[in-house]
Amino acid sequence: MRRTPARRPTIKDIARRAGVSESAVSFALNGRPGVSAATRDRVRRVAEQLGWQPSTAARALSGEGSATVGLVLARPARTLGVESFFLQLVSGVQEALAARRLGLLFQVVEDTDAECALYRRWWAEHRVDGLLVVDPRDGDPRPALLAELGLPAVLIGAPGHGTAPHGGALSTLWADDTGAMASIVDHLHTLGHRRIVHIAGLPGLAHTRRRIESLRAEAGRRGLPEVTSLTTDYSDAQGAEATRRVLAADPPPTAIVYDNDVMAVAGLAVAAERGVSVPGELSLIAWDDSVLCRNTHPAVTALVRDTAAFGRRAAEHLVALLDGGPALDVRDPLPRLAPRGSTGPAPGP
Structure with a gap:
């Protein structure tokens, strides 16, 4: 007699067994603030009892996923070599992804049209499980495309006002x-x-x-x-x-x-x-x-501001989406102005 394969436990199963919300489970399993130490321990015990594994790792082992996250910069390449922001951002992203044994696929393109075309190719080739999307634009076509493709993503730099724009698994992380x-x-x-x-x-x-x-x-x-x-x-x-x-x-x-x-x-x-x-x-x-x-x-x-931590949080939010967590709209802490020698009283008229 042929047996039906056992269903893999999900975040919803853990939430039901632990008596907490799905977002609390996501926070607890990814080491993010927002839940108490007692809740974190309870969720992790339940996850272990159920035999839960991160979906990205399971998909990679089964050949269904790539265990890779994509990041595309649509900027002139000559402007990136001397700017420290993206180097720090990527270092934080890589730190968070490495902790979950996820790879980072990075590419620089000329414009948003080329970026959208690359997303479509990566989706068709099963190259990435999710995306980190930077430099939100006015009239940005990317959120709708990501919803169409069904690719989980974190849009870095644009407030989502508490919803996932255009539907789908799209979180937003932004600075004020x-x-x-x-x-x-x-x-x-x-x-x-x-x-x-x-x-x-x-x-x-x-x-x-x-x-x-x-x-x-x-x-x-x-x-x-x-x-x-x-x-x-x-x-x-x-x-x-x-x-x-x-x-x-x-x-x-x-x-x-x-x-x-x-x-x-x-x-x-x-x-x-x-x-x-x-x-x-x-x-x-x-x-x-x-x-x-x-x-x-x-x-x-x-x-x-701690740009590496900003990148780390962005990657953690994407991992949470890949693990089945809800889409979130998150504002990063306000940067602090550090007065130094380049500013002083205005000169006289």
């Missing part, structure tokens, strides 16, 4: 750009700055738009009429060129906010080249901190 920009403007306003320029990143990115809109809103709230934003490709070359352009204005800004560390350091070099004293005549702030910011003279005031 609005709050971060408010802390920057508050710092500069307290120092007496009234002419502020924001040298932003790529146009079309959702976080670029949020930062620009937040700068305008904060400036309007404080009655600062001379505030502008310029977009770039994040490179040192375009950061330097934008700095030269704004410093040639009459009158020039007394403070410049850069969307990454590389452009801020390039801007500092341009100020030295033009004989502009920092911070005596010009204050500079970088959006993301790095060793570059801390080792220039003067050291650059910057927003500080």
Whole structure:
């Protein structure tokens, strides 16, 4: 007599046996905060009793899955070699994936169309079990595509307002750009700055738009009429060129906010080249901190956050989805502004 194969236990089975929610099971099994130590121990005991195994590992052993996660960057490749943010992000991602014996498939493409085409190919070839998606855009086609393909994903950098956009297993993890920009403007306003320029990143990115809109809103709230934003490709070359352009204005800004560390350091070099004293005549702030910011003279005031931990949390949320957990919308802790030698009181009129 042929026996029916035993059904593999799921997170739902563990939740029912342990008397907790499915999200609590996901948190407990993935070592994430949000449940008590007692609940974590109970869930793990039940999982062991039921013989539960992470679905990604089981799928890989059975040949049904790849035990691999995909990450695609649709940016000019020349801008990535000197920017520390993505290196730190990927290091955190890799740390979390390695703990679960998952691989990372990484590729750089020219634009979003190429990224979507790559997702379709990976899906057709069973190359990845899930995706980490970065640089959300206005009118972004990727969430709908991922729902169509049925690929679990974490969208990094866009608030989902508590729902999975377009349905499907899509979690969101995002930083509060609005709050971060408010802390920057508050710092500069307290120092007496009234002419502020924001040298932003790529146009079309959702976080670029949020930062620009937040700068305008904060400036309007404080009655600062001379505030502008310029977009770039994040490179040192375009950061330097934008700095030269704004410093040639009459009158020039007394403070410049850069969307990454590389452009801020390039801007500092341009100020030295033009004989502009920092911070005596010009204050500079970088959006993301790095060793570059801390080792220039003067050291650059910057927003500080643990980018590797940010990447680690993103990967953990994706693993939770692969294990059958619910889609979540998660806001990361607000970055902290670290005042350093590049910011000081605004010069006189």
